[in-house]
Amino acid sequence: MAQTLEPLVVRHTHRLPSPSGPAGSGDIAARQFDAALMSVGFKLSAGLLERLSGLSEGTVVGTAVRTLATVREIVGDHVRHNVYFVDFPANVPDTFDFWMRCIAEALADDSSRARTLDQLRGGVVDLLTLPSYGNYRHTYAEMLTAHEELIAAAGDRMTVLHLGGALDDETGALYLKLAGSATPLGEGGLRDLEILAGRCVDGPQPEAIPVRENRAVINRARLAAGADLLLDTVTDVLRLACAVSGGDVTLQEPTRFRSLPRPVRRALLAGLDSVVAAAPAKLADVTAHREAFKRLGERLHPHEYPRWPHAADVFAVARGEKEARSIDSRVEELLDRGDVTGAAMLLKSAPGKLFRSLDRLLRSAVGQDERDAVIGAVEQVAPLVSGRVALSLREHLHNRGEDSLPGKPGARRVFVNRTGRAWVTGDARPPVQPADRERLIAALDADMRRRLPDPGRLLVDPDVLDVALPLSGKATASGLGVLPRGSVSPVDGELLRFFVYWKQTERTTDYDLSALLLDARYKTITWLSYTTLTDREGEHSGDITEAPDGASEFINLRLGAARGTFIVPQVNIFSGEGFEEVEESFFGFMLRDAEQQGRPFEPRTVRMKSELRGPGRVALPLAFRRGRDGRWHAKWLHLYLKGTPSANRVEENRVSVATLLRGIVEREQLTVRYLVDLMCGGTATTVTEWDGRTVPDGPVTYIGLQRPDGLHPDSRVITPENLRDLIPG
Template sequence: MVHALEHLVVRHTRRLPSPTGPAGDGASAARRFDAALMTAGFKLSAELLERLSGLAEATVVGTAVRTLATVRELVGDHVRHNVYFVDFPANVPDTLDFWRECVAEALADGGARAGVVDQLRVGVLDLLTLPSYGRYRHTYEEMLAVHDELIAAAGDRLTVLHLGADADAEATALYLALAGSTTPLGEEHLRDLAELAEHGADGPQPEEIPIRENRAVVNLARLRVGATPLFDTVTDVLRLACALADGDVTLREPTRFRALSRPHRRALLAGLDAVVAASPAKLSDVSAHGEAWKRLGERLHPHEYPHWPHAAGVFAVARGERKVPSFDSRVEELLARGEVAGAAELLASHAPGRLFRALDRLLRGASGGKEREAVLAAVERAAPEVSGRVVLSVREHVQNRVGTSGGEPRVFVNREARAWVADDTRPPLDDADRERLIAVLDAESRRRLPLSGRLLIDPDVLDVALPLSGRAASAGLGVLPRGSVSPVEGELLRFFTYWRQAQRTTDLDLSALVLDEAYATVTWLSYTALTDVEGRHSGDITEAPDGASEFIDLRLGAVRGTYIVPQVHVYSGEGFDEVAEGFFGFMLREGEQRGRPFEPRTVRMKSDLRGPGRVALPLAFRRDAEGRWHAHWLHLYLRGAPSANEVEGHRVTIAVVMRGLMARTYLTVRHLVALMEQSASETTWWDGRTVPDVPVTYIGLERPEGLAPGSRVFTPENLRDLLPA
């Protein structure tokens, strides 16, 4: 269990829990450990190296084995990345020449010849029927033998691992941070919270667990250790029931409830009874998930517990035997009558968060200046009661509600990162109203920021988007939230994707679309276009029982367009949520570094591919007017077709999505830093070399070495903790 927690701590915090063991001379083993880490683009901090050097060699070796496995998985180096063309990126053939070669080889193959001849007579040839197409023709070792060693470059990534506290303290701190997060966690982080909760459920708890999915995970762990679950709504009880059935605690997907033990039935019914007894109005939440409540009632048997009558009332509402108007229906009734001011007042008094989420609709529905004034006044009164995440989300929304309505593309992204586009036909908000709202929202955010003293800011972090949802980014290494912009420095940009099918033959295809400044297609690289002026494709792999990789090599100086949009298509088989493993990333190299197709030291980003739809858009690259390239983080999935997805069929849709996304401005770290500076005693811009000798609040991409004790550190791994509560 300790080793599993150590793995989580390293992955989430880039800290290694302080190793324990007998003292000894571990200096030599520690240096070897450090050298091995550097091959994967990691390094021990000076403090951690010193700590390891004072331990017995066997302890250092054991720590090294575990940690190396963790960081190699982080960067995608835990699997073997082979390529179809053995000496990629050299000697990649022209696409048609390559296909002709595959046909010639098939015609020379007695077993395949007849089928190929029949296809040629018809005039349509299925590449997948050619014996030499889509399958590796050499071993991984043979591929390695034809590639030179990577030449080290100053620009290679080097991620420092720092010395942490003892394993128990680090695991507890991580548990408290995830459980108490003010933003929803991504799927992987939610699974990690479940693992940490088993360790921390009977220990220190966060002061508040504002995200309901987090509360369900914690409640499950508390129930298992005999602690009382934390309920304050009836839906909390439903989420815990879903967790007990290994179902969806977000309630987006239906859960198949199973038989519950008597202690679990009592815990759920007792909690339900207490919530409703304390506030009968909370019965109005039942109808939102009425079918789920009816199915759960069949497993809980509330009639067997007459001493909990309030719990029985929940199921009476779900069955329609008892009428309780929902809060939303009361709001909708007022709006249907045109009473916008009344709806705003009701929301401000009973559901301030919903008021903020409905703000745009209320302002558009107001019939005149008097009603708009009533809505704005309600917002000002309710602001202190609204979560910081919602305040910032509305701030981002309002800053984008400018200009006249002209049917411009509007990109919608749901909680699962699925994107779609529609024309924006909303009338613009009044400029004076926008300015007033921005002032209110900024004042409320500034009031809640608890930071004072000295700020130490890494300028490279300023354009990182605020993580207003953990689902706005995939899990991985070097991943930034959707909307972030980061510089790209290097001559050669290389994309990679890896997948391993679970049960069915699966073909994922890596492609890259190049667009001009007007979002028109310039060219693309894919299995149908292996070479172009811009670069090379490593070749199509069409099945992955043991895992498969594809690469695209681009020389940035040769790119003729303004945008590069890498994408991964599901051509056939399992989707991104079904494969046993799938991820995407990119590397940056200097022109003469050579090396294998996959070199972990050059990996700048590796993110999991887990989402709906059949087309993944992890990020895009844009060249500015000065010729510098920047990464724009997307983390989007398009629906696509059930099969045969390819870049040619989606380039128009992707161009429309890109146009809508590039027109949007995101709220970034720059915004919060500007608010913090108003109360900070001093702001220092980190130069990458020296740090102050006094405690600071540091905000940056990587934690510097040598920060004074008592400093607070915010990096992309815990940037969510920077958001005002």
């Protein structure tokens, strides 16, 4: 179990649980471990190095082997990254010349000559039929010999691993943090939460589990362990049934319920019965998922268990045999009658729904008296709404101001669902009245200031201030150096290199890495892809068309030579398995100085690596924008376009990508800066800008991109790995 939990802690916290073992002289092995870590862009903190040095050599070596495997996977160095053109980025040919060479080689090959001649007579040659196209022509070892060693540079990434507590303490603390998260977790986070929930089933539980998906996976682990379930609504039971059946716990997609064992059926029915018995009004929740409950009832056979009559009521409501009006239907009835004030008063009993309905209520209101009634209701219930919902409304109102008037001709709205699927539509909404907007913003700011804890002495890394708060569902992919959607981070380096890796599960699968260059008006300048291998900005590493053993593609860009304002990398699925079907797929980028040389993939130059696990056939992880000062910044997207079933290409989707990018870039997100300003407003909080060197003597609240070494042990530390902790409940 320790071998499973220790990597999990390292991934989430960049802390290594305190190694245990016999005392000894492990200092030499510890220094060797540190040197090996530095080769992949990690290093030991002073405290961790000291701890390891006092243990036996065997203990240190065992710890090093496990930890190196973990950090290599974090950065993407656990696989072999080969390239089609052996000495990429040098000597990448012109695209047309390369294709002509492939055709010539096909004509020289007895097995392909006739087929190629037939295609030439027809005027169209399918590149995929040419023997030398799309497959590695050299081994990984041969590729390595074609590249000089990487020259170390001051700008290389160095991620510090800190000394943690005992493994049980670290896993328990991480479980409470993930389970009690105020924001939804990604796919990887939910998977890890379930592992931890099974381990911590008999330990302390969080005071609250605000995110329902989290509750579902925790309950699945508790169900497997025979522990009591943590249920609050009938929908909690439905989500648990979806989890047990391997379905969608977010309830966005229908789940095909499995035939459930009798003990599971009893547990689910008992859970439904206890929830409704304690609060019969919760039967109204059934109508929102009526069809799902009807299908679940067919699997649970409630008629076989007369001792749980309240559970039977759930399915009677689902079948329409028993009435339980939902608050949504009652609100709709009032709005149909034009009673906006009555709808607002009713929604006070469901504060989250009131906040989510605010814009509609204000648009439906007739006159200032009705708008004042709606705003007054919001002010009264604001303390009862979760921090994430309150901040989401605050961000929404920020983007409903005069400077970004949605009702203007040509205005667009961008929608992003929980899985990252994005689409754009026109925006014809009338504006929110300026005075109403200002009153609401003032109320929300005052409430949020009240909720935020006193940070005491605040130490802030200025690079974190433009990181977006993770409010909108699963707005962050798992990986290294990944920031929430909408975040902006500086990009310092001469060479920007993108990479994608994928490994197919069963079917031949072809992913294509591309980069689109746009001007300030979002018009296409050029692109780099398998159809444009070289341009003045950079080079493409060559097209790989199948990945039974894994495959990689790269794009090398010289930022100083780049034309335009935006660089948009994307991963297009040309054929085969989707991002959620392949065995593994990830995207990332590296930054280098021009003289560094090195292999196509160098782990210590990797600034970001994120998993590609989403719907659609085109992935847009992030974009790069040149500012007026000439400096580049990354804008984080984490988006997926539907695309087409096959043959997705950058040339075909450049218009939709540009439209979507414009909507994201021109929308302003709430960032860490907003909460820092609230923490400091009207208080005696001392704020210090982190200079990267000086560590204060006493405890601080540190907010930054990476935890500094040497902070006081009683400090509160907020980094991207636990940014969700900054959002109040």
